[in-house]
Amino acid sequence: MKCKYALPILCLAAWGALNQAQAACTAPVLLAPAHTEISEASPRFEWAPVSDASHYLVWLESRLPEGRVLLSQELQTRATYLIPPRPLTNGRATVRLRVTAVCKDGNRAELSARLRIAEDGACRLKAEPVAERDKGRWNVRWEALPFAQRYEVRLHATEDGKPIFVRDSAGSQASVGSLRPGAWLLAVQPVCRGLKGVTSWITVDSVPE
Numbered sequence: 001m002k003c004k005y006a007l008p009i010l011c012l013a014a015w016g017a018l019n020q021a022q023a024a025c026t027a028p029v030l031l032a033p034a035h036t037e038i039s040e041a042s043p044r045f046e047w048a049p050v051s052d053a054s055h056y057l058v059w060l061e062s063r064l065p066e067g068r069v070l071l072s073q074e075l076q077t078r079a080t081y082l083i084p085p086r087p088l089t090n091g092r093a094t095v096r097l098r099v100t101a102v103c104k105d106g107n108r109a110e111l112s113a114r115l116r117i118a119e120d121g122a123c124r125l126k127a128e129p130v131a132e133r134d135k136g137r138w139n140v141r142w143e144a145l146p147f148a149q150r151y152e153v154r155l156h157a158t159e160d161g162k163p164i165f166v167r168d169s170a171g172s173q174a175s176v177g178s179l180r181p182g183a184w185l186l187a188v189q190p191v192c193r194g195l196k197g198v199t200s201w202i203t204v205d206s207v208p209e
Helices: 008-022
Strands: 030-032 045-047 053-063 069-077 092-103 108-118 130-134 137-141 148-157 163-169 173-177 182-192 200-206
Touching: 130 200, 137 200, 148 173, 163 173
Parallel strands: none
Antiparallel strands: 030 045, 053 069, 053 092, 092 108, 130 137, 137 173, 148 163, 148 182, 182 200
């Protein structure tokens, strides 16, 4: 911006407005869940990144209808998603989420959301999935639900919950492939009547053969 021929006071005002626009710290926008009424007790929370944010402060609370707190968690992260460390309810709950963008200029902007969980217990696997290794490759199988349209199979890293892959299965088994040595989280989530049901989690310990 050049101010060679502008009045000094106007030039200073223009510079101030420009710097303020560049340093704007905007609130994150919630991307998922897409609705405030959900049937998933282990939802993935995701928000749009704030371009000037250095990190985010996240507060999550799950509370039963009668008021008892099931989970209260605070953390600092540079990621733009959060996977709860455990299911937020086994039935119904009110969930409150607060994500604060901490920007590089020291300013902060906050996202607040309130959601309600009503688990669809009918859309839940009757037993835990079973993971087996065959010739170095892992496979996961489960008992099929008669009314499930498909199943979402996910593999997560245990250290940060980051999803490694997501794939759909029309049947009651899926191939996971080879895994590096270490602990992994496998999730199988049935989809019934077009809505995602309850996720079943298992831990897989992969050791060198």
